[in-house]
Amino acid sequence: MPPAAAPTRCLVLWFPDWPVTAWRLAEDAPPADAVAVVEANEVVACSTAAYGEGVHPGQRRREAQARCPELRVVPADRLRDERQFAPLVDRVEQVAPGVQVVRPGLAALRVRGPARYYGGERQAATALLDGLDDLGGGGRAGVADGIFTAEQAARDADPILVVPGGGSADFLAPLPVSRLGDAELAGLLPRLGIKRLGDFASMDARQVRDRFGDRGVRLHDLAGGRDSRPVTARTPPPELARQIEFEPALTLADQVAFSVRATAEDFVAGLAAANLVCTELRVHLLAEEGEHCERVWLHPACFDAAAVVDRVRWQLQAAAGTVIGSGLVRVRLEPVAVDAISHHAAGLFGAGADEKVHHVLSRVQAMLGHEGVVTPTIGGGRWLAERQVLVPWGDRAVLPRPAGRPWPGSLPDPLPATVFADRRRVEVTDANGARVGVDDRLLLTGTPAVLAIGAARLRLAGWAGPWPVAEHGWDPARATAGCRFQVADDTGGAWLLVLDADGWWAEGRYD
Amino acid sequence: MSVRAAELPSRDALQQLVRAKAGTAKVHHLVPVHPALAPLLPDGGLRPGAAYSVTGGALLLTLLAEPSAAGSWCGVVGVPELGAEAARSAGVALDRIALVPQPGERWLSVVAALAEVLPVVAVRPAGRVRDADAARLAARLRERSCVLLVCGDWPRVEARLAVDEARWEGLGEGHGYLSGRDVVVSVATRSTATPRHVRLVLPDATGRLSAKAPGTGPVELRAVG
Numbered sequence: 060m061p062p063a064a065a066p067t068r069c070l071v072l073w074f075p076d077w078p079v080t081a082w083r084l085a086e087d088a089p090p091a092d093a094v095a096v097v098e099a100n101e102v103v104a105c106s107t108a109a110y111g112e113g114v115h116p117g118q119r120r121r122e123a124q125a126r127c128p129e130l131r132v133v134p135a136d137r138l139r140d141e142r143q144f145a146p147l148v149d150r151v152e153q154v155a156p157g158v159q160v161v162r163p164g165l166a167a168l169r170v171r172g173p174a175r176y177y178g179g180e181r182q183a184a185t186a187l188l189d190g191l192d193d194l195g196g197g198g199r200a201g202v203a204d205g206i207f208t209a210e211q212a213a214r215d216a217d218p219i220l221v222v223p224g225g226g227s228a229d230f231l232a233p234l235p236v237s238r239l240g241d242a243e244l245a246g247l248l249p250r251l252g253i254k255r256l257g258d259f260a261s262m263d264a265r266q267v268r269d270r271f272g273d274r275g276v277r278l279h280d281l282a283g284g285r286d287s288r289p290v291t292a293r294t295p296p297p298e299l300a301r302q303i304e305f306e307p308a309l310t311l312a313d314q315v316a317f318s319v320r321a322t323a324e325d326f327v328a329g330l331a332a333a334n335l336v337c338t339e340l341r342v343h344l345l346a347e348e349g350e351h352c353e354r355v356w357l358h359p360a361c362f363d364a365a366a367v368v369d370r371v372r373w374q375l376q377a378a379a380g381t382v383i384g385s386g387l388v389r390v391r392l393e394p395v396a397v398d399a400i401s402h403h404a405a406g407l408f409g410a411g412a413d414e415k416v417h418h419v420l421s422r423v424q425a426m427l428g429h430e431g432v433v434t435p436t437i438g439g440g441r442w443l444a445e446r447q448v449l450v451p452w453g454d455r456a457v458l459p460r461p462a463g464r465p466w467p468g469s470l471p472d473p474l475p476a477t478v479f480a481d482r483r484r485v486e487v488t489d490a491n492g493a494r495v496g497v498d499d500r501l502l503l504t505g506t507p508a509v510l511a512i513g514a515a516r517l518r519l520a521g522w523a524g525p526w527p528v529a530e531h532g533w534d535p536a537r538a539t540a541g542c543r544f545q546v547a548d549d550t551g552g553a554w555l556l557v558l559d560a561d562g563w564w565a566e567g568r569y570d
Numbered sequence: 571m572s573v574r575a576a577e578l579p580s581r582d583a584l585q586q587l588v589r590a591k592a593g594t595a596k597v598h599h600l601v602p603v604h605p606a607l608a609p610l611l612p613d614g615g616l617r618p619g620a621a622y623s624v625t626g627g628a629l630l631l632t633l634l635a636e637p638s639a640a641g642s643w644c645g646v647v648g649v650p651e652l653g654a655e656a657a658r659s660a661g662v663a664l665d666r667i668a669l670v671p672q673p674g675e676r677w678l679s680v681v682a683a684l685a686e687v688l689p690v691v692a693v694r695p696a697g698r699v700r701d702a703d704a705a706r707l708a709a710r711l712r713e714r715s716c717v718l719l720v721c722g723d724w725p726r727v728e729a730r731l732a733v734d735e736a737r738w739e740g741l742g743e744g745h746g747y748l749s750g751r752d753v754v755v756s757v758a759t760r761s762t763a764t765p766r767h768v769r770l771v772l773p774d775a776t777g778r779l780s781a782k783a784p785g786t787g788p789v790e791l792r793a794v795g
Contacts, residue, residue: 415687416643420668423683426676433669435654447654452668472777473748476627476660478653506743521741523748545748551736553748567653569738569748570627 066205066286068224070170070184072151072191073213074144074198076104077164081143082133093127095120098135105130140164147194149295154190155183157292159206167206169290184219203227205286211238227284232257239278244271256282297333300393301326308347308386312379316372319390323367326392336361336403339396342374345389352378355395359417359453361403366421367392373429420452441468441528442539443478443555443567468528470543475555475567482564485556486511487519487546497525497542497558510548510556512565517548525558601690601717602636606781610757610766611729618689618715620728621708625721627653628660628772629733629755630692632779633719635661637690643668645684648677648694649721659777678703685716692719701725729759733772750774 074080078096082088083106093109095102102118112127124130140163148166151158155173160166173183184200191198201212203222211234212220222230234256237245253259260283267279280287303322309315330337338361344352356362356370371390375383424432433449439460440446446469450456487495489505496504503525510517524544531537541559543566548554553569600615608614616622616633624630634644634657643666646652650671658664668688673680677696684691685707704725711718720727733753740749750771758765774780 416668419683419687423670423680426680426683427670427673431670431672433671434667435652435657435664435669437655437658437664443653443655449654449669449671471747472659472775473750473773474653474656474659474777476631476653476656476773477651478656479651503744521738521746522744523741523746524744545741547738547741547748551733551738551751551753553738553741553751568627569751 066208066227066284067289068170068174068180068202068204069167069206069209069290070173070180070187070200070202071161071206071209071213072166072187072198072200073210073216074147074164076106077144078104078135078140079106079133080197081140081163082136084143085139092131093129094131094133095123096133096135097123103135137163147191147198148293150190150194151187152295154187157290159290159292161206161210165210167209167290168292170202180221181219184221188218203230204284205281206288206290207281207286208284214238227286228257228260231282231284232260236282239281241274241278244275244278260284297329299326299329299333299335299397300391301329302343302389302391304389305387308388310386312372312375315375315387315390316368319371320364320368322390322392323364323371326367326394327362327364330394330397331400334400335394335397336400337394337396338362338398339394340367340370341393341395342371343389343391343393344371344375344378344383344387345391346383347385347388350383350385352382357454360414361398365425369425370429376428424452438462439464439466441466441530443470443475444480444482447478468526470555473569475569477568477570479565479567482557482566483512485554485563485565487544487556487558487563495558501525501527501542507544507546510546510554517550517552520547520549522546524556599715601642602640604632604636604779606768606770606779607632607731607755607757610731610755610768612759612761616690616717617728618717619708619712621704621711621718621720621724621726623720623722623724623727623730623732624692625731626733628656628751628779629731630719630721631657631660631662632772633731634667634690634692635778637717638662638666642666642689643687645670645681645688645691646693647680647684647691648673648696649692656773656777660773661778678707681718682707682710685710685714685718687714688716690717690719692721694721695723699724727760729757730765732756732758734767 079094082094082096083090091108093106093112095105095109095114097103097120100120102114102116102120102123104116105114109127109130114123114127114130120132144163148158148160151166155168158166158168170180170183174180177183177186180202184202188198188200199213199216199218201209201216201220203209203212204224204227208222208227208231211231212222232255235254236248236256236259238256239245248259259279264276264279267275301322303319305318309318338358340356340362342354342356352374354374358366420432429451432452434452436448436450436456438446438448438458439462448456448458487507488509489495490508493505495507498504507519507522510519522544525542527542529540531539541557544556544558546554546556554565555567557564557566599618600613601618603611603615624633638644639661645668647670652669654664670680677693681691681693734756735754737752738748739752740746751773753772754767754769756765756767770779770781772779
């Protein structure tokens with residue numbers, strides 16, 4: 060084993076309970092709520108309010124909810140943590156270069172340069188924290204020899220703690236062994252009578268190796284303030300997002316589409332320079348009066364400049380008049396998902412059949428709008444129209460109701476070949492012309508004899524029903540109730556009818 | 571200079587030559603149809619480049635099912651109320667069907683665009699189609715080997731497939747459930763003077779087309795004794 064290098068002087072920025080902060084930043088939630096981020100039924104992080112109620116990391120979810128009934132439980136999302144931490148890292152890099160992201164919520168950098176520039180380690184830490192003030196997070200800074208010691212200093216900081224050079228061992232000595240972050244040692248050492256890092260550090264290194272192996276030796280070094288890990292500064296990633304500002308604000312979608320073309324080309328070229336293509340794109344529109352509209356667009360293959368411009372236009376057309384009421388001042392294009400460009404290169408002998416299909420369907424989509432070309436998917440539900448979900452070409456199918464459930468009350472085969480998206484108004488009468496209805500006991504008030512659709516009057520040759528369907532009886536906003544009937548007319552047609560509080564409707568036609 | 575009559579190819583031979591030249595590539599790539607419908611069509615399938623007129627949603631779905639099951643993409647233009655679940659039951663692969671429910675005024679250009687790559691395109695014309703437009707589209711269809719299925723009027727169709735004499739089974743007076751429809755499908759082609767008929771069940775109890783003999787109607791219950 061090579062001799063351990065002397066620990067470098069480090070500054071660590073620590074953001075307590077970062078998963079909670081990240082969720083709050085992503086959801087724009089108020090900071091006062093009791094929130095717990097939970098992974099595998101165990102609390103990973105929780106907010107100050109939740110701490111106050113007795114919730115703490117490592118607790119089981121049910122126990123946390125018992126302690127604090129109003130606790131808001133949020134599933135852990137590593138990507139969200141990373142995404143929300145990125146702007147902070149960017150800001151830190153503006154103040155001092157060479158940042159290592161240890162994990163989301165914990166960043167380290169070599170302090171020598173900033174300390175010299177800002178006139179002292181404390182001043183450098185103050186400058187960094189001041190720079191992050193407006194991004195939220197409530198960061199703390201610790202300065203010490205080595206990342207581990209600096210992290211421990213940041214945990215005890217309020218909000219800055221500087222451990223003088225060479226004082227690591229003295230600083231760490233009174234801390235509990237659980238600070239090593241190793242569950243096995245944290246459980247075992249106190250039972251051996253070793254409760255503080257100082258006790259552990261004073262053990263003989265050979266004995267530690269014999270008992271705990273290499274990992275034990277490493278932790279033993281950490282406890283003694285001999286953290287040999289250097290700070291590995293990250294290379295700032297290339298800026299792939301692009302934006303364009305309009306001055307004065309643009310009011311016509313065509314103007315925007317025309318102006319955004321160059322930006323879109325730049326966006327695609329920037330990705331291509333990094334050997335990437337964009338498969339998922341976030342378009343952010345900002346209008347003059349502060350309204351904004353954001354949407355993620357998918358592409359079955361990858362976005363080229365024209366496809367990006369189309370998405371901007373569609374989003375603008377959908378948002379105009381509803382979400383956005385004034386002129387547009389900014390369009391921002393961000394890649395959400397990228398793929399290696401080599402996966403999307405055209406084949407040597409031309410593109411495959413599906414590629415051609417995609418090109419043509421995209422062209423029709425550009426002609427008619429995003430919803431112009433759809434593929435059907437079957438979802439769950441009881442009514443025919445809500446079971447068939449039309450997914451715009453290129454989008455991911457999102458089923459509002461899961462398809463795999465039994466859905467009692469849904470119809471078996473054969474099903475109507477014609478399903479009216481908006482039910483048609485019809486009328487069913489008995490032989491005397493009186494309207495047929497059902498009473499509270501689902502008994503018919505007459506025998507259906509005539510079906511009137513618009514001006515046409517069809518004599519019924521057979522009928523079956525009523526089959527009651529009642530949904531969401533507990534929620535007045537979503538509640539639907541009705542009785543289904545199948546009727547066959549004497550011209551050879553058959554209909555699926557619904558009788559609800561508003562009268563008779565045709566849901567579908569068997570043709 | 572005189573031309574001897576014996577050296578001129580006869581008219582029949584010329585026609586054969588033309589047919590062989592025009593037809594060789596196409597005949598092999600017929601779009602398949604259900605075996606029960608094949609005898610009714612002049613080529614035993616849907617000929618690429620031709621337009622067919624179809625009435626009835628179930629018949630349209632049946633015609634889409636065979637090419638779709640064979641892995642071809644299908645397009646449906648201007649039919650917003652197409653029942654997707656019935657299509658799935660009929661055998662249409664929903665992940666290889668593209669719907670353009672509301673093409674509006676531009677339905678003809680949408681059909682022309684889809685015909686470039688999709689082997690089967692179904693359309694319900696939004697209005698009367700002019701002969702010139704139909705001829706231009708027909709040229710595109712021939713060039714791209716696309717079958718056009720039209721729900722409605724069309725100037726020159728290869729064949730008209732229609733459902734005659736439909737009768738639903740399974741429904742009584744206040745009881746039962748639709749179990750199948752006995753139909754007579756008629757096919758009138760340009761080459762045959764009289765339409766050909768076949769008796770089928772469309773759809774049957776599983777939502778597909780079947781050629782088996784229709785079952786009996788609902789059992790009538792009578793009070794006995």
